[in-house]
Amino acid sequence: MNADIRTAILAAVDAGFDEQVKVTQRLVAAPSFCCREAPAQEVMAAELGARGYDVDRWTFTAAELENMPGYGPAVLDYDQTFNVVGTLNAGSSRGRSLILNGHVDVVPTGDPADWTAPPFEPRIANGKLHGRGSGDMKAGLLAGLFGVEAIRKAGFDPLGRIHVQSVVDEESSGNGTLACVARGYRADAALVLEPTAEDLITTQIGIVWFHVRLRGTPAHASGFQGRTPNVIEKAFTVMEALRKVEDRCNAPENRHPAYADHPHPIRLNIGQIEGGNWPSSAPGFCTFSGRLAAYPDQDPAEVMAALTEAVEAATAADPFLKANPPQISFRGNRFPGFLARGIEIVRPALENAHQQAFGRPLRETVIAFGSDARVLGLNAGIPSLVYGPISENLHGIDECVDLESLRRVTKTVALFVADWCGIEPRKVR
Helix, strand or coil: CHHHHHHHHHHHHHHHHHHHHHHHHHHHHHEECCCCHHHHHHHHHHHHHCCCCEEEEEEHHHHHHCCCCCCCCCCCCCCCEEEEEECCCCCCCCCCCEEEEEEEEEECCCCCCHCCCCCCCCCECCEEECCCCHHHHHHHHHHHHHHHHHHHHEEEEEEECCEEECCCCCCCCCCHHHHHHHHCCCCCCCCCCCCCCEEEEEEEEEEEEEEEEEEECCCCCCCEEEEEECCCHHHHHHHHHHHHHHHHHHHHCCHHHCCCCCCCCCCCCEEEEEECCCCCCCCCCEEEEEEECCCEEECCCHHHHHHHHHHHHHHHHHHHHHHHHCEEEECCECCCECCCCHHHHHHHHHHHHHHHHHCCCEEEEEEEECCCHHHHHHHHHCEEEEEEECCCCCCCCCCCCEHHHHHHHHHHHHHHHHHHHCCEEECCC
């Protein structure tokens, strides 16, 4: 790519950036909780269609995916959602194909009163776009779309086929991207536009979700027959046993080499708890749910076995739990960590594009969270990279994406697509 073409493409990103931000605001304003993403998907389908993409939108069921490697047992049904893939077919077969992947599902907002502004009323302040899903990862998804648009606005067409995948249910399973694999979408490479703080990610952990249910005997809080064991308090006994699994995994002798220098790669998180139904009654039940991370290439079954053994050990050591054995089950995320393979062919194109857009080399780091790159890489065999803008407060209050970082990342994407897929002057149509 000569300097004049590169300059034209970068200028086109700048010229279209105001529109890009407005579209990102529209997408953030569309509530899209996990497995209820239809409002955001309608926005994506319309934006892709308006730009001449062939738009494929389809519903799927858990039953269609449950026998595929990489399936995560669904937490919710999919009858109120659908995937969207926009395909830009090249005018020739001379270029390499590419998947640009991002998810539109978001996690719950927490109490909206804790936000500076309502979470689905996106606002710009201090150079950042705030709103639930702005960073994770609607801005990144649209960086893919507008990166390609910059190439076209500069007067060129990609030589390779491009699929822009707007997927659902990444946060609880990854089944949206798996549904794309089941539908037959493949490419020579994939770029997953997660918020990576402008770094390249080729190594990520796996995740296993678990759910524990304990049962007790409801009784009056006065304790007519002496102190009644409290099943909510006993839940913390089980949690402490699970915490020991986390400690073992993080011990230096048990670490994966890629995470030898990470401060705490394997995290146990208890994310939900519920119990009892009356302040003056000893609770009759307590349930809690959480996740434990896994190292790259670690079989999720190994993690599930370790969690199950920890619950059983806590049960055997406690008379109340022994008489009332807690039950552990597994639904939702259940996937191994991911070491990107076969990326040597595609990585240089992203490194070169980043260097041109940022004026500095591309950094690489490992992450302690997962992404759909593992579906594309492990289950579809597609060389997959993860890269995206600086974002803050992901899954938290006042989530936001840095707009100048988003601009730079969009420039990287544009140059990367031009290099990887190849380009030719636009034909008059």
